[in-house]
Amino acid sequence: MSTPLSQEQKTVHFLNRTSFGPTRSEVERVNRLGLRPYLDEQLRPNSLPDNLLEEKLAGLKTMRLSNRELIELYPPPQVARQQADQQGQGMMTRQEMQRPAMIIVELQQARLLRSIYSQRQLFEGMVDFWSNHFNVFSAKGADRWLTTAYDRDTIRPHALGKFRELLLATAQSPAMLFYLDNWLSASPDSPGARFGGQNNRRRGLNENYARELMELHTVGVDGGYTQKDVVEVARCFTGWTIRQPQQRGEFLYEPRIHDNGEKIVMGTRIPAGGGIDDGKKIIDLLARHPATARFIAEKLARRFIADQPPASIVDKAAATFRQSDGDIPSVLRTIIDSAEFFAPENYRAKIKKPLEYVASAVRALGAETQVTHQLFRYVGRMGEPLFLAQPPTGYPDVASSWISPDMLLTRMNFIADLVGNRLPGSRVAAEALRDKETFLRLIAPDGLSSATRAAIAESEGGQAIALAMAAPEFQRR
Amino acid sequence: MNTSRRNFLKSSGLGFLAFGLPPAYLVRAAGAQQGARNKTLVVVFQRGAMDGLNVVIPFKDPNYYRLRPNIAVGEPGSGAECAIDLDGFYGLHPALAPLKNIYDKGQLAFVQASGSPDNTRSHFDAQDYMEIGTPGIKNTPDGWLNRCLDEKKTSPAPFRSVALTAQLPRILAGAAPALTLSSLEEFRPRNIALGNALQKLYANSTDPLFRTGGENLFAAMNELRQIESKIPATAERYPAGRFGAGLSQIARLIKADVGLEIAFSEIGGWDTHANQGGATGQLANRLRELAAGLAAFHRDLGDRMNDVVLLTMSEFGRTASENGNRGTDHGHANVMFAIGGRVRGGKIHGRWPGLAPEVLYEGRDLALTTDFRTVCSEVVSRHLGQQELTKIFPNFRPSTPLGLIA
Numbered sequence: 110m111s112t113p114l115s116q117e118q119k120t121v122h123f124l125n126r127t128s129f130g131p132t133r134s135e136v137e138r139v140n141r142l143g144l145r146p147y148l149d150e151q152l153r154p155n156s157l158p159d160n161l162l163e164e165k166l167a168g169l170k171t172m173r174l175s176n177r178e179l180i181e182l183y184p185p186p187q188v189a190r191q192q193a194d195q196q197g198q199g200m201m202t203r204q205e206m207q208r209p210a211m212i213i214v215e216l217q218q219a220r221l222l223r224s225i226y227s228q229r230q231l232f233e234g235m236v237d238f239w240s241n242h243f244n245v246f247s248a249k250g251a252d253r254w255l256t257t258a259y260d261r262d263t264i265r266p267h268a269l270g271k272f273r274e275l276l277l278a279t280a281q282s283p284a285m286l287f288y289l290d291n292w293l294s295a296s297p298d299s300p301g302a303r304f305g306g307q308n309n310r311r312r313g314l315n316e317n318y319a320r321e322l323m324e325l326h327t328v329g330v331d332g333g334y335t336q337k338d339v340v341e342v343a344r345c346f347t348g349w350t351i352r353q354p355q356q357r358g359e360f361l362y363e364p365r366i367h368d369n370g371e372k373i374v375m376g377t378r379i380p381a382g383g384g385i386d387d388g389k390k391i392i393d394l395l396a397r398h399p400a401t402a403r404f405i406a407e408k409l410a411r412r413f414i415a416d417q418p419p420a421s422i423v424d425k426a427a428a429t430f431r432q433s434d435g436d437i438p439s440v441l442r443t444i445i446d447s448a449e450f451f452a453p454e455n456y457r458a459k460i461k462k463p464l465e466y467v468a469s470a471v472r473a474l475g476a477e478t479q480v481t482h483q484l485f486r487y488v489g490r491m492g493e494p495l496f497l498a499q500p501p502t503g504y505p506d507v508a509s510s511w512i513s514p515d516m517l518l519t520r521m522n523f524i525a526d527l528v529g530n531r532l533p534g535s536r537v538a539a540e541a542l543r544d545k546e547t548f549l550r551l552i553a554p555d556g557l558s559s560a561t562r563a564a565i566a567e568s569e570g571g572q573a574i575a576l577a578m579a580a581p582e583f584q585r586r
Numbered sequence: 587m588n589t590s591r592r593n594f595l596k597s598s599g600l601g602f603l604a605f606g607l608p609p610a611y612l613v614r615a616a617g618a619q620q621g622a623r624n625k626t627l628v629v630v631f632q633r634g635a636m637d638g639l640n641v642v643i644p645f646k647d648p649n650y651y652r653l654r655p656n657i658a659v660g661e662p663g664s665g666a667e668c669a670i671d672l673d674g675f676y677g678l679h680p681a682l683a684p685l686k687n688i689y690d691k692g693q694l695a696f697v698q699a700s701g702s703p704d705n706t707r708s709h710f711d712a713q714d715y716m717e718i719g720t721p722g723i724k725n726t727p728d729g730w731l732n733r734c735l736d737e738k739k740t741s742p743a744p745f746r747s748v749a750l751t752a753q754l755p756r757i758l759a760g761a762a763p764a765l766t767l768s769s770l771e772e773f774r775p776r777n778i779a780l781g782n783a784l785q786k787l788y789a790n791s792t793d794p795l796f797r798t799g800g801e802n803l804f805a806a807m808n809e810l811r812q813i814e815s816k817i818p819a820t821a822e823r824y825p826a827g828r829f830g831a832g833l834s835q836i837a838r839l840i841k842a843d844v845g846l847e848i849a850f851s852e853i854g855g856w857d858t859h860a861n862q863g864g865a866t867g868q869l870a871n872r873l874r875e876l877a878a879g880l881a882a883f884h885r886d887l888g889d890r891m892n893d894v895v896l897l898t899m900s901e902f903g904r905t906a907s908e909n910g911n912r913g914t915d916h917g918h919a920n921v922m923f924a925i926g927g928r929v930r931g932g933k934i935h936g937r938w939p940g941l942a943p944e945v946l947y948e949g950r951d952l953a954l955t956t957d958f959r960t961v962c963s964e965v966v967s968r969h970l971g972q973q974e975l976t977k978i979f980p981n982f983r984p985s986t987p988l989g990l991i992a
Contacts, residue, residue, distance in 0.1 A: 290859040290860045290911065290913070293860050293910070293911040294910065294911070295910055297910055302910065310860070310861065310911055310912065311910065311911065312910045312911070312912075313909050313910015313911065314909060314910050315859055315860065315909055315910060315911050315913070315915070316859075316909075316915045316916070317857075317859040317915070320707065320708070320916070324708050324710075330706075330708050330710070330711055336707065336948065339707075460795075490752075490768075492752045492753055499634075499854055499855075500633070500634075500709065500710070500854075501709075502710055508795060509754070509759070510753055511753075512795065512796070512799045513749075513752065513753055513754045513766035513799075514765055514766055514767065514799065514802050514803035514806055514807075515752060515766045515767045515768050515773070516752060516753070516766075517796075517799050517800070517803050518773065518775070518803055518807070521775060521776075521780070521781065521784055522775065522776040522777075524780075525775070525776045525777035525780050526776060529777065531776075558791060558792060558793070559790070559792075560787050560788075560790035560791045560792065561787060561791075563787075563790065564783050564784070564786060564787040564790075567783070568783060572779065572780060572783065575777075575780055576780070576783055576784065576787065579780070579784055580784075580787055580791075581788070581791050581793040581795075581796035581797075582793075584796060585793075
């Protein structure tokens with residue numbers, strides 16, 4: 110594969126990497142505008158109208174509610190029972206019986222709808238990227254009510270912003286504070302830890318957030334920190350907590366449990382008495398640490414270029430990260446507008462993750478979907494149940510994680526159901542299946558492999574499209 | 587996948603699935619090659635780092651109660667919910683009560699203060715090290731369970747090694763084909779004609795990743811169809827959820843004599859940084875599910891447990907002292923379980939290092955006295971009969987065997 114990509118291949122490759130898969134209209138738009146102006150547009154997502162998507166999202170009520178409203182309207186089962194008891198069984202309306210599980214269902218629906226229908230495709234891809242980078246597990250305790258705002262108010266506003274702002278927003282988000290237990294972390298010697306009796310749960314230090322902040326969010330596991338640094342960072346973040354996690358779910362700095370002593374983190378002295386600024390200094394220190402620039406650059410290059418990205422592009426992206434003070438669009442432009450990005454060896458070098466696979470199939474077919482539970486359960490059975498990654502790593506972004514026999518079979522079964530119009534709530538128009546040649550040109554501008562061509566030649570009716578979409582070529586992007 | 591198998595699949599094309607022609611000779615050959623009742627090693631990985639000190643509880647070590655004022659489990663006889671005496675020094679967490687009679691029968695052993703010697707407290711690095719079997723060395727390409735298979739002659743049986751997980755775990759990744767599946771019943775194509783066409787397409791593909799992936803998938807599906815009449819349903823009650831379902835299916839595959847040598851399952855939720863509870867609570871709930879699953883597996887297999895060793899492991903233990911939130915942070919040594927008819931059970935193996943401040947690892951964690959590779963080496967050699975241990979655990983010389991396997 111040393112021949113440079115053709116113009117048509119370049120367009121499809123570009124859309125495969127910067128969106129959830131090419132559609133006919135986007136290919137036309139790239140051809141009309143040119144790659145660079147199209148990329149500029151995608152890097153300024155607010156300039157792109159998104160009316161179709163807004164209509165589709167309009168029915169998802171929970172997406173607009175605050176933490177407090179969600180807790181009130183979708184109460185935990187025991188609270189719902191209490192309310193029903195107080196009001197008498199007959200008074201219990203359907204609304205009061207709303208189950209918290211609906212919140213995660215709507216989050217999953219919204220994520221899929223956005224991935225499929227948004228015009229701001231690069232932005233949505235970055236939301237997916239940061240949601241995994243700053244993963245929270247929405248089924249952990251209070252995170253059932255806190256993840257909606259996390260997605261809407263923490264990740265999305267900064268997904269194409271400055272890394273430091275994004276990092277600070279996650280550090281102060283109730284969802285992350287709860288997920289990695291920092292809301293409980295207290296200086297053991299502080300007044301807030303020493304008094305309050307047996308029911309006081311905040312009586313000492315918790316290292317969970319401090320460790321993952323360094324290992325996963327910023328400098329990486331080889332970023333040069335020690336166990337001592339983990340403890341020092343944890344001390345800096347004492348007092349970063351949640352006001353009434355089960356009722357209001359707001360960020361709160363609580364000075365009564367903060368450790369006011371001096372700390373030394375990776376050689377930097379944080380003087381005593383800094384209060385809430387201790388944590389902010391750590392955010393600054395880590396966001397501007399050269400190991401962070403490299404760690405984030407490599408992870409982005411892995412997503413946009415190859416599982417093992419070339420060192421040259423990681424170097425350039427890390428340099429842009431440092432020079433632009435962590436400006437995410439600048440780093441993306443370095444990675445995407447590069448020789449490495451369009452190098453022939455990186456064409457179809459990535460395996461689609463389940464979300465990418467499902468969204469790209471629906472997009473390529475121009476299918477109508479309501480995103481029923483059958484659809485997002487398919488994403489789950491392929492190994493990527495959305496908002497439900499338990500470990501703080503989020504979901505992996507390398508090929509080997511996604512093509513076990515079970516996952517591969519589920520992909521094939523999904524295509525059989527989608528193309529066969531047996532997926533409730535989703536509809537593929539008959540015309541979409543009829544014009545085979547145009548479709549194949551969209552998903553494989555360089556032609557299909559001989560194995561896929563032979564299989565299609567022997568197939569009947571709508572089977573050709575299903576075969577092309579379940580074939581190895583379409584599993585890659 | 588060896589060449590003859592690939593050729594067989596190619597030449598048969600759509601054939602045997604569509605017309606039901608069973609490659610019975612292959613199944614028989616596989617069975618004959620390994621003997622009708624081969625040995626099986628089952629590994630259960632507890633992801634998230636289980637708090638071993640609250641599982642096999644050193645109730646006679648006074649430091650234990652000093653370090654854990656709010657989360658310690660009371661010593662045997664101290665109340666309704668307290669540790670179950672094992673040997674006068676250690677007690678079992680009460681949520682593990684269903685395992686006590688397996689212990690009393692001598693088929694359950696514990697290895698206390700065991701684990702990986704690397705000092706990382708990163709879940710992900712520590713899990714990796716335990717799965718690839720080379721603590722401290724990250725670039726080992728394959729998992730040690732896969733290397734257990736690699737040593738033997740290639741066999742066409744796709745059920746030699748099975749992970750009941752969605753993703754192929756690192757511990758099973760490598761040259762020998764390993765199958766992942768989450769449900770024996772749902773492991774079939776939704777559209778038979780499409781499935782047949784895809785089998786051929788993948789077999790002819792020049793994309794190596796998908797050609798191999800497709801071959802593994804279709805070989806396993808096709809052979810599952812051939813043997814499924816032999817696979818008994820389970821009458822045993824396993825706990826609800828993926829862990830119980832996985833163990834139940836492993837037991838069915840063992841009983842079906844499909845040549846299962848290595849099985850892998852996992853159970854998460856052990857990362858108890860806050861409010862982990864003592865005799866009851868968060869950790870107790872995880873242990874209850876673990877115990878229900880292991881006890882059901884043991885009952886289900888009955889005499890077949892003579893051919894089985896089940897080994898549990900978790901990436902590291904947790905801090906010896908409780909943290910400020912009645913939980914525990916990432917620590918070092920942990921406890922492993924071994925269950926099987928030929929396990930020298932009814933005892934706690936491994937030297938107890940103590941919990942006094944001066945003997946704690948890095949001043950905070952239970953010190954390690956048995957490398958997990960010593961435990962695994964013994965099981966692999968004594969149970970699976972695999973003698974080339976240097977290939978399975980390179981650059982590692984196991985200490986004196988614990989005498990874990992009879």
